[in-house]
Amino acid sequence: MKKRRACLIGNPNVGKSSIFNSLTGSLQHTGNWTGKTVSNEQGEFTYQDTLWEIVDLPGTYSLMCESAEEKIASDYVLEEDYDLAIVVADATNLERSMEILLEVMDVKDEVLVCLNLMDEAKKRNILIDKEFLEKRLGVPVILTSAKEGVGLEELLNQMNHCQFHNIYSVIHKPSIERFCAYFLKDTSILKKGKAIKYLIDPEWSKEEISLEKKKVLSFYQKMISKAMIRESYHENALKVLEDVIERKEEKEKKEDKIWNTLFSNRWTSFPIMLVLLFGILWLTIYFSNIPSNLLFDFFEFLEKPLYSLLSFLPTYIIEPLIYGGYRTLYWVVSVMMPPMLIFFPLFSLLEDYGLLPRIAFNLDQPFAKCGSCGKQSLTMCMGLGCNAVGVTGTRIMESKKMRILSILTNVFMPCNGRFPAMIAIIGMFFVQDTSFLGSLCSALILSLVIVGGILLTFLITYLLHLFLLKNEKPIFILELPSFRKPKIFKTIYFSLKEKALHVLKRAMIVSFPAGLLIYFLANVTIDGFSILTYLRSFFEPFGLFIGLDGAILLAFLLGLPANEIVIPILLLLYSGGSVLISYESLDSLKQIFILNHWTILTALNFLIFSLCHFPCATTLLTIKKETNSWFYTILSFLIPTLLGICLCFLMTLFF
Numbered sequence: 235m236k237k238r239r240a241c242l243i244g245n246p247n248v249g250k251s252s253i254f255n256s257l258t259g260s261l262q263h264t265g266n267w268t269g270k271t272v273s274n275e276q277g278e279f280t281y282q283d284t285l286w287e288i289v290d291l292p293g294t295y296s297l298m299c300e301s302a303e304e305k306i307a308s309d310y311v312l313e314e315d316y317d318l319a320i321v322v323a324d325a326t327n328l329e330r331s332m333e334i335l336l337e338v339m340d341v342k343d344e345v346l347v348c349l350n351l352m353d354e355a356k357k358r359n360i361l362i363d364k365e366f367l368e369k370r371l372g373v374p375v376i377l378t379s380a381k382e383g384v385g386l387e388e389l390l391n392q393m394n395h396c397q398f399h400n401i402y403s404v405i406h407k408p409s410i411e412r413f414c415a416y417f418l419k420d421t422s423i424l425k426k427g428k429a430i431k432y433l434i435d436p437e438w439s440k441e442e443i444s445l446e447k448k449k450v451l452s453f454y455q456k457m458i459s460k461a462m463i464r465e466s467y468h469e470n471a472l473k474v475l476e477d478v479i480e481r482k483e484e485k486e487k488k489e490d491k492i493w494n495t496l497f498s499n500r501w502t503s504f505p506i507m508l509v510l511l512f513g514i515l516w517l518t519i520y521f522s523n524i525p526s527n528l529l530f531d532f533f534e535f536l537e538k539p540l541y542s543l544l545s546f547l548p549t550y551i552i553e554p555l556i557y558g559g560y561r562t563l564y565w566v567v568s569v570m571m572p573p574m575l576i577f578f579p580l581f582s583l584l585e586d587y588g589l590l591p592r593i594a595f596n597l598d599q600p601f602a603k604c605g606s607c608g609k610q611s612l613t614m615c616m617g618l619g620c621n622a623v624g625v626t627g628t629r630i631m632e633s634k635k636m637r638i639l640s641i642l643t644n645v646f647m648p649c650n651g652r653f654p655a656m657i658a659i660i661g662m663f664f665v666q667d668t669s670f671l672g673s674l675c676s677a678l679i680l681s682l683v684i685v686g687g688i689l690l691t692f693l694i695t696y697l698l699h700l701f702l703l704k705n706e707k708p709i710f711i712l713e714l715p716s717f718r719k720p721k722i723f724k725t726i727y728f729s730l731k732e733k734a735l736h737v738l739k740r741a742m743i744v745s746f747p748a749g750l751l752i753y754f755l756a757n758v759t760i761d762g763f764s765i766l767t768y769l770r771s772f773f774e775p776f777g778l779f780i781g782l783d784g785a786i787l788l789a790f791l792l793g794l795p796a797n798e799i800v801i802p803i804l805l806l807l808y809s810g811g812s813v814l815i816s817y818e819s820l821d822s823l824k825q826i827f828i829l830n831h832w833t834i835l836t837a838l839n840f841l842i843f844s845l846c847h848f849p850c851a852t853t854l855l856t857i858k859k860e861t862n863s864w865f866y867t868i869l870s871f872l873i874p875t876l877l878g879i880c881l882c883f884l885m886t887l888f889f
Contacts, residue, residue, distance in 0.1 A: 235280070239287045240393065243311055243338055244322035245331050246293025249350040251275070252380035253322060254290040257390075274306060281390045289316070292629075295330075296467075297337045297431065298460055303629040311341055312431055318393060322348045325355035325362060325377070328479060332471030333464070335371075340430070345373045346392055353379040359482035367478050410466060413454045430463060497592040507593055511684065514580045516677035519657055520670070522572035529571065533564035554753045557813035562749025565814065566741050566798040569654040574738060575730065577650060578619055582729035583722070590615060604692050605699025606639045607631070613640045614691065617647035618684075621849050622740070622856040629860075635699075638866060641857055643694050645849045645874045646687040651741065651797035652844050656680060658801060659844075662824040663837035687845050694873060740852050744795035749814070752792055752803060756812045770807055780879055781839040781886030785830070790843065795851050800844075835889055839882040846878030 242250040258277030275290040291310055292303035299308040311319065319342045323331035328349070339345050349355075349362060368375045374392045378385030414429040496502045537556060544552045584590065590612055598608030609631050617624030624644040628637040648656060657676060665675045755765045766788070774784030785807040793800040802814045805823070808830045809815055827836075848871045849857070858867045 235283055235285050237285045237287070238318065239289070239316040240318040240320055241289040241291055241310060241314075241316050242320050242322055243291050243307060244293065244334060245295055245324060248293070248322050248324040248331065249378075249380045250290055250293065250322045253320075253348065253350065253378070253386070253389075254288060256380055256383060256386050257286075257288055274310065282394055284394050286393065294334060296333055296464065297341070298463065306629075308431075311338060318344045318346060320346045320348055320389075320393075322350050325349040325352045326358055326360060328362065329471065329475060332474060333467045336467050336470055336474070339371070339373070346389070346396070347371065347373055347375045348378055348385075348389060349375060350378050350380055352377045352384065353382055361480040361482070363478050363480075367474075370474050370478070409454070409458055410463060413450075413458065416450060494592075497589070497596065503592070503596045507596070508681065508685070510584065510589070512677055512681045514577060514584075515680050515684075516674055517580060518573050518576045518653070519676050519680070520673040521576055525572040525575075526568055529568035530564070533568060537561075553813075554750050558751075558753025559746040559749040561814045562752065562799055562802065563742060563746050565802045566745040566796055567738065569798045569801075570651060570738055570741055573653055574619075574650050577653075578729040579726040581615070581619065582726070600692060601695070604639075604696040606636050606695050610636065610640045610643075610691075610695070613644060614647045614688070617644045617649060619650055621645055621647065621649045621853040625853060625856045625860055638861065639695050639698055641861060642698060642866065642870050642873060643691045645847075645853070645870065646691045646694070646845065648684065648687060648845055649797065649850075651850065653680070654798060655801050656683065656841060656844050658820060658823065659837050659840055661820050662827070663832075663834055683841055683845060690846065690877070694877070741796045741798060744851060745799060748792070748795040748799060752799075752806065753813065755792075756806060764812070766807060767810075779886075780882040781835055782843065782882060783831070783836075786836075786840060786843070790847055793850075794848070797850055835885065839885055842881050842885065843878045846874045846881060848872075848875045 242254055244250055254275060254277060258279050274292070276287065277290075278285065278287050280286070289310065291307040294304035294307040296304070297308045297311060299305045310316075319338050321331075321335045321338050323335060335345075335347060347367075349364070355362065362377075364375050364377060374396050376385055376389045376392055378389060380386070410430070496506060537560070540560065541552060541556050544555065593615070594608035594611045596608070597611040601607050601610050612630065613624045613627040615624075616627040621644050624647065625641050628640040628644075631637045631640060657680065660676050660679050661672075664679055665672050667675070752766075755769070758765050760768065769788050770784040772784065773787040777783040777785075777787045785804055788807065789800045789803040792803050801823075805826065806814050808826055848854075854867055854871065857870050858864065861867065
């Protein structure tokens with residue numbers, strides 16, 4: 235059996251992942267917004283006598299990349315060893331897809347063109363002369379609708395059996411042609427696209443370039459800009475598409491027209507976004523209480539059987555495992571799982587419908603004034619689920635400056651792990667009503683807290699832009715996709731599998747060892763007092779100074795592995811016990827807090843510090859990986875923490 239490798243390359247949001255899933259049988263989530271794929275996905279399938287390894291690359295508009303995700307795609311196309319490049323183009327906007335197609339054809343002879351979204355093109359009365367386009371390019375063109383499974387059999391046949399005759403040879407600007415002709419003398423540079431890559435990015439492979447070639451590069455860089463090259467490809471694309479596309483009169487869908495009008499109007503777009511946020515939070519709060527209590531009861535019931543099961547072990551081993559690791563673990567699961575099972579599917583439905591790019595578009599102007607761009611709002615939305623996911627999501631941004639600004643401020647979006655503690659404090663001190671109306675009030679207050687986080691994001695982004703990253707200009711490229719009705723059950727399945735369970739798994743991995751640590755700190759004594767008691771006493775003066783107390787500060791510090799365990803650690807500290815304890819109701823929990831001198835001001839400062847404090851350990855490690863810098867990792871720890879301390883002190887000083 236032959237073994238071959240292919241890659242899927244194309245603009246964002248053209249259906250590459252859908253084709254990848256159809257070919258490989260993979261269950262990769264596909265979404266209706268730019269930047270859904272931010273890393274390479276690999277899969278295999280067998281067709282007839284050939285085993286294909288296929289790579290789904292992040293979306294890119296050009297091999298002359300701007301963002302981190304585009305660089306992943308560009309580097310693969312230019313440097314990796316593969317047999318076939320499948321360029322996936324949007325049949326509803328073929329002009330936009332032509333530049334990357336022509337660039338790939340300048341690099342690779344074996345190219346297939348896959349015109350996807352043909353079902354949408356048909357609805358819009360867009361006709362494409364496939365045979366004429368094939369003749370112009372000299373490579374096969376396949377018409378597909380991946381979500382309907384149309385055209386995939388023809389694609390497979392072409393992958394296995396077609397003969398390639400890449401005859402694309404439209405004229406570039408003379409200066410570019412002269413430069414490429416010089417570099418193509420070198421047999422290590424086989425195609426024009428690689429020569430152009432040397433021109434626009436001399437750092438790309440400078441160790442392979444001789445001193446003579448470096449001088450030539452320097453000479454041509456003075457007369458040839460990236461803009462000139464992009465303009466040349468654009469002109470060539472227009473020539474290729476002459477008489478290929480026919481657009482008959484198209485009527486915009488009434489539904490699309492209404493939504494586009496509402497989301498483009500400055501008087502309606504922001505209220506709608508706030509209402510959507512409020513609705514998601516209310517549904518999460520209202521429907522998560524009962525399953526959360528059931529999970530608590532279930533895991534608590536399992537404690538004694540587990541203890542008996544481990545009875546062959548010494549007591550000093552069983553008790554840390556059960557009362558430390560296991561209790562912390564089921565606290566995290568019981569508190570996190572119900573809200574995530576509600577929040578993530580609802581949020582994913584908004585993603586797949588195409589609302590998130592509209593939010594980014596509406597927020598671009600205020601973010602531009604802060605030195606960033608509207609795409610930062612997309613990473614903020616990801617951060618509402620998990621800040622670590624929000625950090626990796628910054629790869630969709632075109633400049634290093636915007637990525638750093640987004641990474642350093644993503645923590646101001648309270649993640650799913652911080653919601654339970656916030657909701658509990660709101661329910662105890664600000665609402666005190668578990669009815670339908672009470673849940674609406676809780677959702678409203680939580681929405682205001684998140685709006686406060688958004689305002690802080692603007693402020694800190696602006697200050698960082700002024701003092702830390704002031705010399706770089708922001709770049710903003712955003713595509714607004716058509717509204718598409720999501721496949722509800724499929725979307726819910728993927729949101730649970732790839733988001734909720736993935737985040738929960740990471741929290742569980744860190745919560746068990748964190749529980750063991752907390753157990754030992756609570757049970758190892760010095761002069762009759764536990765280490766936890768000494769630590770609480772150490773933080774007490776500073777905690778009271780900023781309107782909190784030592785137990786609250788220590789709970790946040792020990793909650794570094796997982797924010798979900800802040801409340802149980804507080805209960806442990808206030809009870810003076812040696813193991814984590816649960817509470818019967820919010821009223822009983824409130825009484826414990828009041829006995830430890832909590833007031834409305836303490837609760838308010840707790841909410842402020844929950845919003846403004848260091849990211850969890852998982853997020854910090856993700857920041858280190860994404861930035862490859864301890865400086866930015868430490869900065870991401872210090873900025874929100876110092877801000878939270880200052881805000882709490884000011885609240886205490888004036889109120």
